[in-house]
Amino acid sequence: MASNPIREHEPYTLEAFAADVDAVVTRESTQARIVQQLEPLLARFLAAETLPDQFCCAAPNRIASDHQDFTLYRLHRGSGDRFNIMAAIWPAGGGTGVHDHAGNWVVEGVYRNKLHTIRYVRQDDGSQPGHADLRKSMTLDMLPGDVAHVQYPDQYIHDFINPTEQPTVSVHIYGGDITQETLNYFDPATSAVEPVAHDLSYDNE
Ligand SMILES: [Fe+2]
Structure with missing residues (x-):
């Protein structure tokens, strides 16, 4: 990727980050190449510490829904919702x-x-509605600056937990608009799976 030596010395702002993400998503067509190229961009954005303060604290008075006890801010909407950057x-x-x-x-x-x-x-092969047998494959503790990805066809079922007594702030680049989609929610203990439509929402819109 070509880089501009002048820009390297400027703070890496959300606007510059979003422009770089847009270039990758425009140029690449496979999930593997997209996530491979976006991880270092996100790492650079996290290290720059330019996320505006208003996106670093929980939305006041938010009411938890069945699947969202966390605050979700949309930071940038890519054209055609090809991607969204969220905190x-x-x-x-x-x-x-x-x-x-x-x-x-x-x-x-x-x-x-x-x-x-x-x-x-x-x-399982997914042929039985409402049923999914899961096996835990990996656990990961992510600290400030750490980046990871989810991609298909594997490594796509996951759980996030804040294991501490303090709020955690994370940044996500999503290949669509997560609030407009039907996500599957799994119970590994009972092998149940339930599709849930449009349960997530942005707290700044
Ligand atoms: Fe997720």
Whole structure:
């Protein structure tokens, strides 16, 4: 990727970050190449510490829904919703529950504090409605500056938990608009899976 030596010395702002993400998503067509190229951009954005303060604290008076006890801010909307950049504020002990992403890639990173993620692989063939056998494949504690990704066809079922007593701030680049999609939510203990439509919402819109 060509780089501008003058820009390298300027603060890496949300606007510059979004422009770089747009260039990658425009240029590349496979999930593997997109996430590979977005991870270093997100790492650079996290290290620059230019996320505006208003996106680093929980939305006041937000009411938790069945699948969202965390604040979600939309930071940038890519053209045609090819991607969205979001910040999430996780309360102490809060999390997502085990879920997938409707076929979309995600690149995620921690800005403040810690996020624990658990990845699962699906053991069954998906032919039985409401049923999914999962096996835990990986756990990861992400600290400020750490980045990771979700991509299909594997490594796509996961859970996020803030294991600490303080809020966690994370930044996510999502390959679509997560608030407009039907996500599957899994219960690994009972092998139940439930599709849930449009349950997530942005707290700044
Ligand atoms: Fe997720």
